Structures are given as C-alpha cells and as structure tokens.
Amino acid sequence: MAYTFALSGDTELTDMLMDKLEEKAVKNDRQLHWERKPVTAPSDVPYWYRAPSAEVELTSYVLLALLSSPKKDLAKASEIVNWLSKQQNPYGGFSSTQDNRCGSPGSCYIAEATFSDKGNAKLTVTSKTGFHNSSI
Numbered sequence: 001m002a003y004t005f006a007l008s009g010d011t012e013l014t015d016m017l018m019d020k021l022e023e024k025a026v027k028n029d030r031q032l033h034w035e036r037k038p039v040t041a042p043s044d045v046p047y048w049y050r051a052p053s054a055e056v057e058l059t060s061y062v063l064l065a066l067l068s069s070p071k072k073d074l075a076k077a078s079e080i081v082n083w084l085s086k087q088q089n090p091y092g093g094f095s096s097t098q099d100n101r102c103g104s105p106g107s108c109y110i111a112e113a114t115f116s117d118k119g120n121a122k123l124t125v126t127s128k129t130g131f132h133n134s135s136i
Helices: 002-008 011-024 053-068 074-086 097-114
Strands: 026-028 031-033 123-126 132-135
Touching: 002 011, 002 053, 011 053, 031 053, 031 074, 053 074
Parallel strands: none
Antiparallel strands: 026 031, 123 132
16 A cells, blocks of 8 residues: 555655554564564475565565655665565575566666766675775
C-alpha cells in the first residue's frame, strides 16, 4: 500500500504507512528489512536455497515505496539494498522468479537516485582487521 500511495502522490498517507513500516523493521549490521514471524526452525540447507521469498518481496516493495516518494531517504535505502544483496544466490538471482521480479526494480531505482555524472566520488575501504583507506 505504501508503494501504491507513493506512486499516486499521496504523501500524507505514504508517510503514515512508512512510519508504521518503520516500527516493524528489523535493523542490524547496517542492514534493514522486514520479515514474518518464523513458522519453522532453521534448516541445514545452504542459505541461498532457502532465501525468505516473502521477506525479499516485502522488503523490495518497501524499498520501491521509499524511493518513489518525494522524501527519498538514501541512507535507509542503502541499508535495504545491503540486506537484499545478501539474499541473492551465488549467480546474482534470488530463490524464485517472483523474488527476481520484485528485487530487481529496487536496484534500478537506487541506481537512478544515486547516479551522478559529475565524476566526483569518494571510496572508503575498511576491514575487520583494521585496514582503512580512502581515495577520491
């Protein structure tokens, strides 16, 4: 619904829905997503075989709503993209065709929202061992 109202230009209703979604968000390690309550115990199957399809779809639609509204929060969007990218299998897709259909447009929206032809970017690389390097 938030995505629909964002596309329709109803900022008041979009903001209200996004606030409600924010209350339900799962935040950790600079990642942001939404999930259902677990219905089964975790499996020993490799993660990319059991990526949470409903969570990928739900989180993708929140990303689309966030990037379609006039108040684009690129910091929050990058946390969502960070989580979504970790749900992809080794081949770059998600666990189902529906996930691919929902997950891919968000990547296009974030690319459009962050694109700059000015050619001025700063890259910072850090590691858990303490390495830190910045370049322009």
